[in-house]
Amino acid sequence: MEFNLLPTFRGNGNTPFPRTRYVANERWDGSTWVSYPVKKGKSNYLINAESFDLMDYYRAERGNPTPVREQESFLQTWLYFGLICQFIGANAVDGGPPTSQSKGIIDRVYDLIALQDDSGPFVRLDEDGLNSLRDIGLSLLSKEPEARKAHLDRMIVCLSCTQAILEGLPRDFNYMVKYSIASLGELYTQTVNVGLEHLQLPKTFSRMWSGGLLDADAKASMMEHGWCPSDIARAEVKYSSIQALYMMRMLGKCLPPRDHSRCTDDACNIYQIDPGNYQQTHQDCSCHELVVRDADLTSVLSKDEKFPILKFKGDMHNLDYDIVESGAYIAISHVWADGLGNPNANSLHRCQLSRLQETVKAVVKKDSENVAESEEHPLIWLDTLCCPAQDGPGKRIAIEKIRLVYQRAKHVLVLDLGLMSYNSKSQDWLELLVRIFTSGWMRRLWTLQEGALAQSLYFQFADQAVSLQWLADQLLASVKKSMRHLAIFPDLSREFLSLSSFFLPSASTPAGDNPALNTLDYALNFRSVSVATDEPLCIGTLMSLDLHEILQIDPKEKRMQKVWELIAAKKGGIPAELIFLDNKRIDADGWRWAPKTLLQVEIGMQKRATRMVHWQGSQIGKIDARGLRVEYPGYRLTRAQHGDQRPPNPWPGIPRVPEMWLQFRDVATMRWYRITDSHLGVLSLSWTTDEQRRENNEAGLFPLQDLADTGKAVLVMNSNSKERINKSVLATIRTDEGAIRVKTERHVMVSLLSEEEGYIYDVIGSLALRLRGDELTDQHLKIYKDLEELSEGRNDTLAEQMAGNQAFQHSLKALSEQMKNMVREVVQSDERFHAAIKTYWGESFAEDLWVLIKDFFSHNIQGQELEKEQVWFID
Template sequence: MPNVSADMPPRPEFTPFTIPYLCISKPYDGKGFWTYPERHGWIIHAKDKKCHVLCPPGICRDGSLADSRTRVQSPILSRINGMPVTASDKVEFLQAWLFFGVLTEVSALCGLELDVEAEFIVDNGSVSTAKLNGLPGRWFAAAMKKNRAGDHAFMEHILSIVRHAILMLSEEKAEDHTRIFKYTYAECRVLHSLDITARIVALHLLLHVYMPGFTVTDENGWGRQRILKSVDWLYRECEGMDQLSDIVETELTEKGWCQSEIDLLASDDLAFASLLTRPRIRDHSSCGDVICNAYQTDEATYVTRHVQDGCSCKFVGVPASLLVNALSQNKVPKLCITGQLELRVVMEDNYPYIAFSHVWADGLGNPLTNALPRCQLRRLRDYANKLYRTHNPAPTSESADLPVALWLDTLCIPVERSAVAYRKKAIQLLGKTFNEADAVLVLDRELEIVESAAASFLELGLRILCSGWMKRLWTLQEATLASEAHNITLLYFQMHDGPFLYQKYDRNRRALQRVNERTTEVQAEERSLLLDDGMMLELGAQLPSVGMMRNMRQGWSPFSVIYSAIEHRSTSKAEDVPICIASLLGKDLSTIISGADVEQRMANFYVLMREVPLGVMWCEGPERLSIKPFRWAPLSISACPPTTFMGWEDCVCDSAGLHVKYGGFIFAESEEERHDSKAILPHVIDMVSAETGGVLGRLSDLPILERREITLQRNLAVIVRHDDHSGMHPAAAIVVVEDTVEVDGGMQLTEFVCRIVGYMYLWSSDRDPGTGVRVHATAVDQMWCIT
């Protein structure tokens, strides 16, 4: 984390924003929180059941942690005079009560003298949420002075306020599930501020629970889960949030955000994303809903950038012979940048170095030679030195006197045509390069303008998730290998105020320092209240750990983890995809790199994986390899539906093809087949047993799918899938058997060698008769080799 000076305020809990002062004509009167509605002509219908410790406000779940879509019944409130409640009336009243009223009441209970209007009303008459940040610590410090810290009765009083606020913010829907109120953007933001206020109060309560000696459990009435389940639970629907996300989604599109970024974000994330300033947004007009193409580069037109536009300083390079010398000895070539901005290659195994991960589209690449402008070398040297001091505040005596080295692909992977073999060697050593680095620093032009110490963790997560760096394939490998090297996190992001350590959570709570010195590591409950848990899960899916990919839990497939990680990433060279994935999985890259093109590399990749999810065989959509025996294999894993890799048994891939064990049917030769080799398989087929004459099942197309004509030819067969997912996808693969082989030694088992020619859906036979085709049923574990 960047060093935070003593006079700098704590990191904000939420990104601040301003909202209209809607209740200015009917402000909170300060005469009591609970009786405020009645004094101002409102009737509150929703009641907090308080039935079990872990039940959310207004909902009974028998004290279970299990979540359901139970909702609070409407109406939540009405007018005493019987007048209808309008959206604007409701928001105006709730702002007075649940913003100004909650802040006034909680501050009074804690003993904090808080001038609410002075702190929250800004010069233009609007309301700012900025001063909500830091309030949990201020309230806690005041409560400590009043000897109320950890007092159960005191905490119960505050929790009842939080729960009631959350209850009042429950989304109101009619019996047909349509929204009762339609809010303007400003009104949605006001409701958003009320939800944040409730979360701020709950964060304050957590500080009491974290105190030493506070050991009362959830079951006995207090604890972290009780606080969390009062504010944040699965399927909780906050009034106005869905409408706000719809509005800001359109706003983000108009601002030029990539649609692939927008589609990644949940409703809460969208609400905060629209508050961010992004002065360096690229042209995303050619991007899709999943893949961003704005960071693709073309070597023929690529221009290496200087630090400042207009700079014309000279380039300084590394002779390819020096890089080749290191790589030929299986060494990672590191570079020391001297005071005169000259480059010196070092090969010692234990020499300290910083590895850089960057996006070529930002201009730090060079496809022609291993050289960069002097201004860039100066910047890289300064970044490396600062990060090394940050990461190693107390360096060992052996490394204290050594100038720190660095590794950057532009400088350390040879690009000369005469060194192609050593370029491949450098790529093979990428795992070693990033795993052995003292730390890895991410460079992204958009992130480098962010003051990280002044940003909430949610904001930082949003910026990292939407950065150009996260959209590129090779950065996945670099980040993943760095994140678990030596069982410690080594991945930093260069921000304007210094390097930010990924997943390093330092809340900087000064109020707690006097209690238990606990100032690091955000707890799971805090992350949920800070709306950061979803962002962490998304970042974790796109930056999976090495352990997750190389040591799969039983029933998991590495393909599923890989899919989540690469789904939104692009590369200028498709042949790089299998190299990157194989490296992440710790596979031998030599067989991948030996492939002449992307198809051969993908074929080598599948053989290297050996165990392939059976769902790949049933995946209709993606383009497949054209080379035998891999005509079943998707050319791109990311083009497959995610369910392709989830929950299905694996089959075996080797140089002969894809080996599966499934039941099926062999078509009996027909008179039509003998005389008309161009006959087309009907759209609906009853499979009739050649032995008994009974109907064994019906094959059919679905109208929504584009018909792939299947010729009724010799040796036609059907492989039938039986699993939980067969209702969502075609359950029958139509194949042509091209050969049979005897396998498994003396067992005399027959394997059908075949190729897939189409897919159909399989139904039970209790339907009106269709066109019949005689078939022979195979064994339920018939062996097939798909080529």
């Protein structure tokens, strides 16, 4: 990781850069890369001279695990030094011996990278070292296209194996050794794609190298250096490159000092303002507020395509303003929590405005070709003073014209206290860019549209304002000469696109069209707004919807319904897969399919970063009075019937097994499926003690089984493929003529069980049915019925009767023993059953399988597949 990009400001005391220790016990020998584990006894055989059997490597590790310290040594030699030598062409190929010059080249690699000082041996590969290795590779590798392609194909094999092995390393594996290898893999992945492009071949190779990079220690260090937990969570979702994430890990954000102790992974409380207790920033002076008269604003706003622009006059002590209706002006985009707003009136302290005027003058001067042309009193638009503060016609018109304001501004200047606390000239352009993209300004919803509308966007730092276009030019120029910048480019370019793609035409978004919903979702991810009803207004602006129609909706809480209606009208419908998004829904008839907000994302079993795929499905849902019309495969779920007079659960008194999932069997194919509750899955991942698990079990919650027992349960699946995991919804049917109308109850994952695991449940079911018809069951039910009759009109409950009755307790014990005997018998007699148990649950669980029998009738669910021509209405 020694060649990773680093910031100038690295936290309190400028956090030192950690070294990667040299832990290898032997040097790389120039072997064929894929054959090295076999040569060292870490794997049993190769597929062929150019292919590596990864599964054989895993099996060998499971059978004879390598101690962690030994594993660190082996993998540093193979996956680090061996990969470098593979990349530059120093390794043997096709299973042959190393070339005559390999040893000398490998010695040069070690001399360049493996170093030692008083603290011991370490690995260092900086930008100069990367360039030296590149030059060695260019001198060794053939320039013939076929030879180059063969070399790239071998690199793809090596990189694929390397990434897979790193993903499976134990937690106590040396962090720096692991991610030095991963960083190298990331650089080489990008370089391979450049090579494929030069050969005019598809750039189809990609791998994720940064998994787990921001571990608990990294996050603790970041929070110590001023990061908010939600900013760290956002970084993990928004950025996938090690170059970006490691730079953020080292980036200090201690200025200005802020207390993030009340913040969570989902939200930063620093930026949430309370209009009733808003605090304006104010210099230590005795100046008064400058008040802009509401009537002055409204008179201009009432004119077509006009809005008020301010021209200040006088010094700080007698500062006043004129309102003009045209001219080259700078629009201010600011974070209200920094103190430059006012939710109650169009007024600000004169000291703030005087300082703002000087800041804007510096931008005008910087931009002007002729300094003499820059005005002493530049024109400024600031929402706090130019948009009426009180609800009414003036404020509604001002909001409708927000788009015009930011589109027509010569420049939009961003004021963010976190950026203004650092000098730009002390940082390189990349650090400035990373600071901007991780700033508080990037976390607010209003600022998204302000930045997206801008023709020219400047960010104010402590010493000067920096143009975003200039930073973009630096990024584009750097990727042509630096492997490290090439690796970070995809992450940063996505952030640029999240600002520019709404209003600047591109190949994917022609002029006059509005952007795709997945673009909107990406841009809104981790943004927030203090007033929830402002979200529809911002989305309306970004999606070029009719703001007048949205603003006419009263009460304001119903504006999101109008947003979805307008989006559907503009796009010809709504992507149907949004019903599988685990979002808060609008609670109104016909709208319960619609997300109430795109800002507050529910944490489901799928990663937050995967949300975008649900906006890209081919099926378009249609809105009508009953809801959203979609067509998806699914099942009706009902409890299986057994054709006897016994109750559904024939063994009352036997405690139910805590619900972790729900099985059901397809009545046509007799294959078993498992439904996993998304909420419970996330909850279980948060448990850190057995006590938490016990508390959940003792609560006795069975939401999936309870829904299936209603007889109205429907499983809606997002794919016709039954062979893979499906994100689905478990819903309840509502009566409707000519269609099935359902209401989402739970978000779930559905997976097809293997034939062997399904066989386990087949056998358990047959044993349960056998015991169901046994006289032990009938005797038990008779005792239970007698206790029911005795408990009528008595003070003690039926539960107390069962607990105190010896005959009933004896019956329970007899049933349990019978279940255990049945399991022992089938384990001993059925080899297929015994083998399946060992494969899926382990030998030790065989003795406890009787618990599956006792609970079988609590969730003996069957699924009737829906006909494809049936129409669905998701309400």
